[in-house]
Amino acid sequence: MLFDAHAVTLSPSEQFVLDLAIVSVAIASLLFTDSKFKSKNPGIIFTIIVILAVSGRLLLDPIPNVQPVTFLAIMVGIYFGISYSIVFATIVTLSSNVMLEHGIWSNYQIIAWASIGIIAAFLRGQFIQNNKLNITNVAIFAAFSGFMFDWIVSLSILHNVDTSFFLIYLLNGLPFDLLHAGGNVVFVAWLANPLSELMDRHTSLTSPEVVSELASN
Amino acid sequence: MSSLIMLSVIVVIVTMLSYFAVNEENRLKSASVVFVSMLLVTFGTISEELGEITTELVQDDGDPHYGLPSSWNGTQVVCFHFPSESSPEDFDQGRYHIDTSGITIFVDDNWENGNVTGACVGGFEGYEEGLDLLNAAVNVTGDSFSLNVTEFSFGLQINSIGGVSPCEVYTCADDFSSGAYWELLNDGAYSMVGISDLTLNDDTVITWQIASY
Numbered sequence: 561m562l563f564d565a566h567a568v569t570l571s572p573s574e575q576f577v578l579d580l581a582i583v584s585v586a587i588a589s590l591l592f593t594d595s596k597f598k599s600k601n602p603g604i605i606f607t608i609i610v611i612l613a614v615s616g617r618l619l620l621d622p623i624p625n626v627q628p629v630t631f632l633a634i635m636v637g638i639y640f641g642i643s644y645s646i647v648f649a650t651i652v653t654l655s656s657n658v659m660l661e662h663g664i665w666s667n668y669q670i671i672a673w674a675s676i677g678i679i680a681a682f683l684r685g686q687f688i689q690n691n692k693l694n695i696t697n698v699a700i701f702a703a704f705s706g707f708m709f710d711w712i713v714s715l716s717i718l719h720n721v722d723t724s725f726f727l728i729y730l731l732n733g734l735p736f737d738l739l740h741a742g743g744n745v746v747f748v749a750w751l752a753n754p755l756s757e758l759m760d761r762h763t764s765l766t767s768p769e770v771v772s773e774l775a776s777n
Numbered sequence: 778m779s780s781l782i783m784l785s786v787i788v789v790i791v792t793m794l795s796y797f798a799v800n801e802e803n804r805l806k807s808a809s810v811v812f813v814s815m816l817l818v819t820f821g822t823i824s825e826e827l828g829e830i831t832t833e834l835v836q837d838d839g840d841p842h843y844g845l846p847s848s849w850n851g852t853q854v855v856c857f858h859f860p861s862e863s864s865p866e867d868f869d870q871g872r873y874h875i876d877t878s879g880i881t882i883f884v885d886d887n888w889e890n891g892n893v894t895g896a897c898v899g900g901f902e903g904y905e906e907g908l909d910l911l912n913a914a915v916n917v918t919g920d921s922f923s924l925n926v927t928e929f930s931f932g933l934q935i936n937s938i939g940g941v942s943p944c945e946v947y948t949c950a951d952d953f954s955s956g957a958y959w960e961l962l963n964d965g966a967y968s969m970v971g972i973s974d975l976t977l978n979d980d981t982v983i984t985w986q987i988a989s990y
Contacts, residue, residue, distance in 0.1 A: 624820065626813060699805060725882050731831045735816070735823045742813040749805040 579619035586612065587751065590758070605762035606644060609636060613652045618659055625736045626743030629656075630705050631751070633673045634698065634744075637680030638687050639759040645677025665716040672712035676705045693756040699748045706741030781826040788815045824887070834885075841964035841982040845897060846874055846883055851980050854899035855914035857922050857938055858986040863946045864894040865921055865939040876900045879917045893986075896922070907963075907975030907983060908933070932971035935959040938985055947989040960988035 590608065609632055616628040629652055637645045653669045654662075679701075680687065686697050714730060792815065796808035816823075835842040835850065842850055861869065871886030873896040888894075898914040915922050925937040935958075936942060943949070943957030950956065961968040961975075962984040968975060975983070 623817065695805065699809075728831045728883070732824070732827055734827060735820055739813065739816055739820070742809060742816055745805070745809040746813055749809045 625740040631747035637677035649673035702744035703741040849899040853901040856897040957989040
């Protein structure tokens with residue numbers, strides 16, 4: 561006997577709870593199983609982070625402006641540096657927008673997420689202190705990044721509307737900006753520490769101590 | 778305005794309480810989750826209040842200009858309403874408000890609870906006949922709301938606006954027992970005459986929407 565699974569429909573809230581559970585299980589699996597993973601190749605963990613960002617953005621789409629990409633862009637900037645940040649922003653934006661919607665705003669999203677990653681890379685010294693992630697500093701930057709991302713992407717409307725309307729548009733978007741900022745802080749508070757340990761294990765070449773060690777050899 | 782301030786204060790107070798109610802290690806976790814949850818719950822009200830403050834819309838729902846920018850009071854307006862899933866591509870994020878120079882001045886993403894999208898083109902003055910005003914509104918928006926019409930002896934029949942035909946939105950039976958059409962509203966009421974016979978006032982609001990039978 562065959563059952564038509566496509567005929568089963570869920571309400572938006574049921575679908576959201578299910579999606580949230582899937583994301584949580586994926587993140588938990590990644591964090592718990594990673595300790596057995598011995599590879600020092602940063603490309604592997606980078607790929608996993610990209611997949612996590614794309615799937616997280618798609619699955620959390622029902623919540624306005626709450627998604628893990630901005631937080632992960634910051635983490636990639638801190639642990640992988642500038643070039644990886646640009647690659648991350650480009651792949652995640654284009655991959656997820658295939659499902660969400662692709663348009664001129666995609667370019668602004670790439671610029672915004674890449675900029676956040678680049679700034680995070682430059683501020684690495686503020687975020688990693690005594691070989692530990694300073695959660696307070698990262699949380700403050702993550703909240704700021706929520707506004708920064710939204711305002712950069714909002715520039716895309718200037719292709720269609722007058723500049724005099726731009727300030728009103730930004731003011732109307734404040735609740736969205738606050739949600740983005742708040743969502744980023746949630747991700748930092750709950751995931752930054754375990755994720756930093758994971759990324760630290762696989763990106764030892766980016767650690768200043770290891771680099772100086774290699775140079776002296 | 779007062780409810781916006783009150784909601785903001787409640788969100789801040791509850792967030793602060795959740796911050797101090799737990800041990801130091803978990804304060805950020807607790808406060809951030811509560812903040813986002815509170816914001817999600819109050820999101821609709823806060824957005825609505827903020828929109829009203831920043832754009833000054835006509836609030837009187839008995840006024841034909843209800844929901845339109847108050848700067849258009851006393852001028853003529855043409856609205857094109859589409860079911861949200863059937864809008865032309867560039868007008869699917871809400872009801873766009875476009876002035877006579879073709880510039881979008883405001884997007885209402887919650888018009889009719891988000892079920893209706895499209896555009897209102899307003900700020901026109903001096904038009905006396907409905908068809909002239911309609912053509913002026915179409916010209917302002919370029920090809921976005923181009924008309925496909927059939928001319929009959931009794932007037933014009935609108936087949937599609939912006940490429941959207943009513944029978945693409947609703948099922949139309951071959952025997953005409955059920956169908957759909959572009960309905961013309963004059964100041965919010967069903968127009969008893971066609972667009973080519975419609976005489977305008979200084980502040981007329983013409984609305985086109987798809988109706989079914």
